[in-house]
Amino acid sequence: MFYSITLTHILTLSSVLLVLGLVGIVLNRRNIIAILMCLELILLSANINLVATSHFRADLAGHIFTFFILTVAAAELAIGLAIVTLFFRNRGDIEIDSADRMRG
């Protein structure tokens, strides 16, 4: 039959998502859009944690927090995309490795 889904399963899922996001950021060498997506993934893993714990503890605060985080994430992404657009306008590409003007 079905195993019942416990908090551990959900936390494992969110951990996997977090690690996927981190690895995506660190190993990705080409695409800024992908980095933004990875960031969203990390935020998502945090959201899953919040929702799960609030579900199992029967506390609505976690749900409310999640909405706030989603809103902030949307705003942050909008800013991120705006930066990427400007970056493209100035440089003609959005390669991460070419964005090294601040190197020592």
Add this chain to the structure above:
Amino acid sequence: MTHLPTILILLPLLGALAGALTYLWPTGAKRRSNIRTLEHSNIRDTIAMATTTGSVVLAAVLAWTVFLSLWLGGGAASHVDWFTWLNAGPWQVTFGALTDKLSATMYVVVATVSACVHVYSIGYMHEDASRRRFFIYLSAFTFAMLMLVSAPNLVQMFLGWEGVGVCSYLLIGFWHHKESANAAAMKAFIVNRVADAAMLVGLFLLLQTFGSLTYGDIFGQLGANTAALMNAVTPLFGYEVSTLSLAALLIFVGAMGKSAQFGLHTWLPDAMEGPTPVSALIHAATMVTAGVFLLCRLSPLYELTPDVLHIVAYVGALTAIFAATVGLTQTDIKRVIAYSTCSQLGYMFFAIGVSAYPAAMFHLTTHAFFKALLFLGAGSVIHAMHHEQNIFRMGGLKTVLPITYVCMWLGSLALAGIPPFAGFFSKDLILESAFMAPGGWAQPVYYVGALAAMLTAIYGFRIVFMAFEGAFMGDEKVRSHAHESPWVILGPMMPLAAGAVLAGLLLSPMGTLEWWQGAIVISHHHDALHAAHHTPAYAKYAPLLLAICGIAAAWYLFAEYRNIPRKLASVLAIPYAISLNKWYVDELYDLAVVRPTRVLAGWLYRFVDQEGIDGLVNGAADATKQAGQALRQTQTGHVAHYAFAMVMALVVGLGLLLWRVMG
């Protein structure tokens, strides 16, 4: 009446400030043509000359008023307090004007000569583009000198003392495009620093001993606790020396610097690089006599230190004979007169040395007139000869410059001490006092002085005869352009000429102690001045005879048989070389002081400054730079690297936290 001295002291300052204000008048040079700018500059120059000259002439009138009201009007010495400058507990410094016979005499000397020199400079400097600056400096000098002589305490005196030093520096280096003028200005300043350092220590000693630097307090304590003060000692290098003697000696060293006594005289001949009116005012009549004035002012102190007075007398006599021998061979007309000044100051100092302060002040006054006259006369010659100063390129100028010729004769007769000219009375009084000094210890000084008197006559008339008699020895082109100076130059020489003729007769009461009404104190133990009345006839007339012989010799050598001096120089090669090279004092100082200092300074510069201090500072900068260079390698600019660092930091941080919580 009580405020007249204050007004006359401040007038030159106001004149100088008003002249300086013209620099605030916008020039508009950018908008207008050069010609317009020049006209404007002329207006400014005229304003500055009018304010400075006007104020100093007015000050001279006031000075005579003060002087005559003190002398003939029966006025008493006055003392006006201006303001308290320092208030340090029990010690106060209050600026003011102390007007007694001593300062009133100096007011007259300073303001009169300054007024003549101001007017003279209008003619002498008329072609100079920066003559405005010249007049402002001259007036500022006059103010500082009046501050010096009017001071009721040694602090204000020192302020004026340094003030005249600064103005002297500025005026010697007035033609700053001339390297020699700059060097001479610095030399004057540095030599005077040496003397002033000694003087400052002397003043500190006085302050420590008396708790005050006000003349009244010092003299009051000297009178009240004479014995205790005379026994006071100061440890010095393991010896105990008399405090009063040490202080008196140190102040005398300061006076030696300002008054160009042997050893610290080297700056005075070089100071002739300045414009001639400056030489007349500062380096003949006023500033260089400040040392004489100061010692006379401090006569109650010096009367208690007879050992120091002996030193003063010997230094003065040495200077008198030294400068006279050097003056014999110099070729620059101004340098001859400068050495003559040096020599005459030597006379004044040995007068002080034998406690004949009134004679010193008398000679100071008469000397101011005839020496300023000689300098202005020399300036007139130089002006006419288009800046030729070598007397061997002059000659026969009496037809070209008749009025200057007469003035130079009068000045030289006064200098040589021929009656009834001014120098006769004062110089004779000095020599008689030296001869009659109690105990006869100063008789060697008298003989030296008498010999110097003959040399004075020779070098004094050497320039008159070389420049004005015989055949012309210079460039014919210069002679054809030579002309008598305009009246704006000759005019100011007239009052000085009158002074050179009459000052000795009219001011002869100055030679008595009573005339000074307590401004000068002479202990009855060494009252040479009084004894001088009983000088035997041979000692009285020997200097006059020697001077007349000197004039005759000068006529023979420098007007009639001009080839004899050259033969004499080759026969007496060694004395001639010593005299021509000023006793090699400059060379000695160069070898003993200047070169070692330069070597030391070069060594300090290379090893201490460049390698030590600069090394430290540059090392710190280099270390910072290297560290930055190393650290910048960590900033790759790649986002992934930063992200990796952040993740690793997060992992490590969280790991540590977990470990702490679990453990």
